[in-house]
Amino acid sequence: MTRRPYIVGNWKMHGTRAMLSEARAIDRAAQRHMKVEVALAPPYTLIHPIHREAEQIGVGAQDCHHMDGGAHTGDISAAMIADAGAKFVILGHSERRTEHSEGDARVRAKAEAALAAGLRIIMCCGESAETRESGKAVAFVKRQLKASLPPADQLPADIGDKLTVAYEPIWAIGTGNAATTDDIAEMHGAIRALLVELFGEEHGRDVRIIYGGSVKPENAAAIFAVPDVGGALVGGASLTADSFMGIALAASEPFEN
Ligand SMILES: O=C(CO)COP(=O)(O)O
Numbered sequence: 001m002t003r004r005p006y007i008v009g010n011w012k013m014h015g016t017r018a019m020l021s022e023a024r025a026i027d028r029a030a031q032r033h034m035k036v037e038v039a040l041a042p043p044y045t046l047i048h049p050i051h052r053e054a055e056q057i058g059v060g061a062q063d064c065h066h067m068d069g070g071a072h073t074g075d076i077s078a079a080m081i082a083d084a085g086a087k088f089v090i091l092g093h094s095e096r097r098t099e100h101s102e103g104d105a106r107v108r109a110k111a112e113a114a115l116a117a118g119l120r121i122i123m124c125c126g127e128s129a130e131t132r133e134s135g136k137a138v139a140f141v142k143r144q145l146k147a148s149l150p151p152a153d154q155l156p157a158d159i160g161d162k163l164t165v166a167y168e169p170i171w172a173i174g175t176g177n178a179a180t181t182d183d184i185a186e187m188h189g190a191i192r193a194l195l196v197e198l199f200g201e202e203h204g205r206d207v208r209i210i211y212g213g214s215v216k217p218e219n220a221a222a223i224f225a226v227p228d229v230g231g232a233l234v235g236g237a238s239l240t241a242d243s244f245m246g247i248a249l250a251a252s253e254p255f256e257n
Pocket residue numbers: 010093168172173174175176212213214215233234235236237
């Protein structure tokens with residue numbers, strides 16, 4: 001099955017209620033791009049207000065704790081974000097891995113907790129500039145992803161619906177320098193091969209692999225034309241409806257010919 005392109009906005013630590021008008025505009029515009037699946041991961045505080053109003057877009061969170069509950073001051077569980085209206089959660093983002101010392105085993109525990117709470121997951125992976133320069137990017141990402149994903153027997157049968165992989169090279173995030181289409185093609189091909197090895201031909205091909213790192217309306221069409229690119233995880237350019245929907249338009253055009 002070929003799934004719709006998946007365009008996800010990661011608002012990171014941006015957005016107060018004043019941003020709800022932007023979310024509304026994204027939701028309205030998304031109704032015109034039904035061939036693309038559009039979603040937003042706002043800060044926790046905006047999940048419920050966006051969920052209440054959104055008719056077309058999916059709403060998710062940027063992280064969750066790996067435990068169901070308990071004495072974890074300042075944390076939030078998968079069940080809590082689901083209760084607020086989240087349908088998915090981004091896990092293993094490099095900013096979490098770096099700023100909160102999250103290793104692969106912790107990320108994997110979060111994935112198991114999220115799936116148990118009925119959430120879909122967007123599992124992030126990506127190498128640093130040093131790793132790329134040393135020529136070990138593909139090996140690093142394959143190892144990181146394999147260690148961060150739950151084993152096949154713990155994943156639900158509808159794996160292509162529950163799991164999306166996001167390749168986000170750290171050096172491309174927020175820099176304005178997206179990876180080249182050649183680098184994206186090589187990495188997404190390697191990730192696809194790993195997914196087929198882990199989950200079998202049918203399920204491994206059903207999982208969308210989306211690219212993140214300085215995606216903008218100007219470079220989106222070229223990136224979406226790369227084989228095995230199933231959408232984008234967008235930071236800065238998802239903060240306004242104009243630029244975010246410019247990216248969604250680039251994803252829908254080839255499918256509207
Ligand atoms: O980290 C990202 C999305 O999760 C990418 O951020 P930018 O689009 O701002 O580079």
